[in-house]
Amino acid sequence: MTTTTRATQDPGAADPTRCHLDLTETYAAHNYHPLPVVLASGEGAWVTDVEGRRYLDCLAGYSALNFGHGHPRLVARAAEQLQRLTLTSRAFYNDQLGPFAQALAELTGKDMMLPMNSGAEAVETAIKVSRKWGYQVKSVAPGTARIVTMRGNFHGRTTTIVGFSDDPDATADYGPFTPGFVGVPYGDIDAVAAAIDDATVAVLVEPIQGEGGVVLPPEGFLRALRGLCTERNVLMVADEIQSGLARTGRTFACDHEDVVPDVYVLGKALGGGIYPVSAVAADRAVLGVVRPGTHGSTFGGNPLAAAIGHEVVRMLATGEFQERARVLGARLEEGLRGLVGRGLSALRVRGLWAGVDVDPGLLTGRQVCEDLMRHGILAKDAHGSTVRFAPPLVCTEDDIDLLVTALRAVLADALGKR
Template identity: 60%
Template sequence: MDQEGTWLAHNYHPLDIVIHAGHGAWVEDVQGRRYLDCLAGYSALNFGHTNRRLVRAAKAQLDTITMTSRAFRNDQLGPFARELAEFAGAEMVLPMNTGAEAVETAIKTARAWGYRVKAVPENRANIIVMGSNFHGRTTTVISFSDDDDARSDFGPYTAGFRMAPFGDLGAVRDLMDDNTVAVLTEPIQGEAGVIIPPPSFLPGVRQLCTENNILLIADEIQSGLGRTGTNFACDLWAVTPDLMTLGKALGGGIVPVSAVVGRADVLGVLEPGQHGSTFGGNPLSAAVGREVVQMLNEGDCQANVRELAPRMHAGLQELADAGIGVVNFTHVGLWSGVTIDSGSGRELCERLAAHGVLAKDTHGHTVRLSPPLMMSRGDMDVMFEGLSAALHDLARTN
């Protein structure tokens, strides 16, 4: 009996694989078949499944205390905030649970800063966002989405957002006015298919924001914490945002942990009672987050990404040159979007699974590859062998 199909709301369309165990870059289904996980929980599993250090940190905290709420202090939260702020080059941290919560928090904070510091007239603040963005699926976030699946039939929508094409610096400039409080952007768009902007885009947005007293908010929930071979994707362009939203890998694939990090004079506009979260900053999340930050400070995952990235690019180029359906690919670090011309991305993922590789489609004909950052060269060989076989299968049936 399909218990998920019967008892779960149908807001996901998963592949028909039932996973029950995972270690490193690999998972195992209930029948004992192993798969290479090339989705890694949308980057939540950057350190792999059941990472020993992270599991050890979680178990130690489970035996001590897991939850206090922010009504009281706990001995893990202060150190977590300091360590994360130092790692991110920030001055202050506001912990939450999910990525969408972090984005909502950044939006509220930017508006409060606009009214209280920039002196924008009441209810006139606007935030510039990008076309094809993905920042979550809460009501406010979908109000500035152009993805019909996420947006349709969920109105009325929240006002106060202006949309520029991603990568179009002139359009961003033209949308700015005296009431603009922030520009919110992913440095690299993940859900859209791993879309990388022109080299001048992010530095140009940074300059425009500085010149016009506007906050730059970088959504690093998928792109940050080692995915690109740097600590953050913004580092690729030597850009420092005023606020960053973090999540996914910050919880090590064990617990949901997110945060907004950035300038103290911006996050400091919030006062007690104006924003909160029952579970945000709980001791278990903070303990796991501390171990994540420690691992990132050691830099082994980032180094592995930098070592394997050229190999990943070469493998993708080889597939594109082979004439088996790859019409385009994007790539940075261990993160790629592969667009095909024969069949759908969903069909390719189904065939990939048949060859022991798990991935996720997006926007029709594109498949994202975001394997755990600690994958080996051998793992990468398996990924490309599966991808080649799946593309040949798809070409024969379409």
């Protein structure tokens, strides 16, 4: 019998970046294609790599870091709870879940909430609750419940969720998929109305499609959808995982049209960038269909998650972060507007969340992000030549100006080489 040993690379070697890239590419599955930067620390809106270079984080963990890296209030609350109790399982009560549940219910204006961990788990929970409501309350025939979804959606990566995605990268070689979903064009209220039948239990919608490049629905679509769902006795389920919790300048993106969905699906920023926390919030007439033993999670609602989530809700209750997103977002939009026709073909902004379409003959979105990295800006491309920007809400006006200046330089350099 022979044994082989692999040489262990030293991340502290002469080229620590290369060493970390090699280690990750060798031992971690290749389900991401990161920019070649290795981050080691962060504070506020800024991060530092293993070689001491600083970058403005304009992705903010897909809005999980709305409050920035290491927000003092959140770190202090997490550290305090870490010393007390982190996990009990829902087989027992804990002293953090009840206060968190009350605070989140009051923030959403709903009767109750159901805590989970990841955003995808929260979406799966909303799907299960919608179907159960359909059978128990709406009296849909057993095994026939349908949910209307939007094309271009992104709700997570589970097999059920990717089954109603129209992104081939998300679906290829993962079937067969769960039935019971019908897709319609995003923002087309007539298509939604035509898709609803007697077996329809819910319409699942992102108020803004973040993954597609901050795609906004037509003005009035959410209001019309709310009216349609009420008229047809169908649940309006709003996935506010990326768009919610102050990112768009309001607590929820639905607030921009004064719409209250039947079900809120929340995640990302609910954990403050420290811990995975997600939840579904709805009135008792909906969430009341869930009974002991019919749904659960080992870590869902654990004391550490509840403590952090509760502190996030307290911070949101002040309105400070909603206002920062509104003011800084207006500054970002003004700066980006000047680049349309000068490398940008279009832009979409809602609060401190922007999607820009680069002239496809100029650069791909990936190339833009690689060039921005050299200017000290970290961002993420969507599809093709689209790039999205979502800096932490704790960034400054100078940070916004730095982002716009860097993008202007990248576009000007590409135009000069054309």
